Amino acid sequence: MNQNNGMQKRMLIMTLIVFVFFIAYEFLVLKPQQEAKAALAKQEQTQKQNVAPDVNSVDTKMVSTDVNGNPVDMSNSTDALSSKSIATSQIVSTIKTAKSTIEIDTLGRVAQVTLVEEKYKDENANQIKLFESNQLRPLEVRFADANINADAFKVNVVASLANVDATTSSQELVLTQTLNGTVLTKKLTFYPDGHYDLNVSTTNEKQFFITNGFRPNVLADMYAVHGFISKLNDNTLKTIEDGKLDKNENIIGAKFLSSFDRYYTTVIYNFEKSLSITLMPDTKSNPQGFIHGGSDVTFSGFIGPKNHRDLAALNPELIDVIDYGWFTFIAKPMFLLLQFIQGYVGNWGWTIVILTILIKLVLFPLSFKGMVSMQKLKDLAPKMKEIQAKYKDDKQKQSMHMMELYKKHGANPMGGCLPLILQIPVFFAIYRVLLNAIELKGAPWMFWVHDLAEMDPYFVLPVLMGATMYLQQKITPNTMQDEMQKKIFQFLPVVFTFFFLWFPAGLTLYWFINNLFTIGQQYYINSVFERKRAEKN
Incomplete structure (x- = not known):
């Protein structure tokens, strides 16, 4: 079971690293290439004194x-x-x-x-x-x-x-x-x-x-x-x-x-x-x-x-x-729901907010199980360290005692990872919907966002997204023992904020609202466990 716990951590880290690379490649590699190509084309056009190419000679x-x-x-x-x-x-x-x-x-x-x-x-x-x-x-x-x-x-x-x-x-x-x-x-x-x-x-x-x-x-x-x-x-x-x-x-x-x-x-x-x-x-x-x-x-x-x-x-x-790519079967009905809400609300920005809340409510049972599992693992962390230290030279006994510990306290080392995995298709579906929705073009939200399909001109939403991601990280139980893993996770809010500066405002709005309600859910779970600890004492 200890191996399962390590696998859970590696899966989480790999998922986040792949996503960061996904964003970084676009910004650091593709975008400069596109800008260089555009600059070269502009130079060639200037040299031709803005004369349009002859269709017959080209086509x-x-x-x-x-x-x-x-x-x-x-x-x-x-x-x-x-x-x-x-x-x-x-x-x-x-x-x-x-x-x-x-x-x-x-x-x-x-x-x-x-x-x-x-x-x-x-x-x-x-x-x-x-x-x-x-x-x-x-x-x-x-x-x-x-x-x-x-x-x-x-x-x-x-x-x-x-x-x-x-x-x-x-x-x-x-x-x-x-x-x-x-x-x-x-x-x-x-x-x-x-x-x-x-x-x-x-x-x-x-x-x-x-x-x-x-x-x-x-x-x-x-x-x-x-x-x-x-x-x-x-x-x-x-x-x-x-x-x-x-x-x-x-x-x-x-x-x-x-x-x-x-x-x-x-x-x-x-x-x-x-x-x-x-x-x-x-x-x-x-x-x-x-x-x-x-x-x-x-x-x-x-x-x-x-x-x-x-x-x-x-x-x-x-x-x-x-x-919508791989998750079209989820994305299509999700867009229809988005469009249905917008028909009543009349504003795409607030529609995204409402849809995000609805998704969080529907997925709350899964999120709840994952958060509860993380809290249990956090409480068991001292005892897990003791077992690891006591049986560091006997992995078989270490795994056996870990399994007994989990069974006794009703903890599941995969309990925090599995709910996350089940939510990934939903996340990517809404990601694709907001990324491909031409309906967001020219759609305003609040007084400073005039186009949800373009980046936030004042970077308000990316900063708020990064701040909520940092706060979410601070209040979420961390069962990682490896210091390098902890440092990687602590640095992620900064990395995500940086790349989200250039993301469409509609997508950043979704992520910010999602973080906000995740924080609320985590506070609720934390308070429940605090009351239980107080009752035991």
């Missing part, structure tokens, strides 16, 4: 087919530039919806989507643009016939309208591309909510493939999953993260395909007639999805935020576009 691709008729990329792609500006000479039609501005380029692709709602602004207070200027663009068509395909990247499309106003009602746009051997026609209907219906057809039954494009590139970090996800006819989900696709892969019978970062998606869906998809890796092994269009295909699409209500309004199955 022109040659495609042939393999023996199965799947598209094979024969181009040499270049590293993505950071600039999101598109030359006006490359835009043939601009569509305005109530929630976005969509720009169509000379090859009939979606060149850029700008979110127009007030809350969707970047760090420079500009409306968020979803795509890099030279990435694989949504609605790009590639032909099975290599000669026609080459022609398709040289001939401009003709748009039926240069400007489309779909802010209050649906509007149609027709894009026609007359090629050597076929005419490609895209008939689009845009709706005020930003989604669209599309029929793509060719004459002479020329076979083609069409893509939903590379994912939006607004926020892609190590915390949240980003890459590709598809829902199949059997309702299973297939997710491939960026950097994880090393060869072509076929998907037969898909309801939707989505390319996404933390908050945004470009999704194509058809719930009446399933889609066949070929995934192709780019030069960085990122997944790129191509739908087998045949000579005529119809589907719907949406490019924008992964807002739960907006996706559900299009089709309830599109909620699966939001991927």
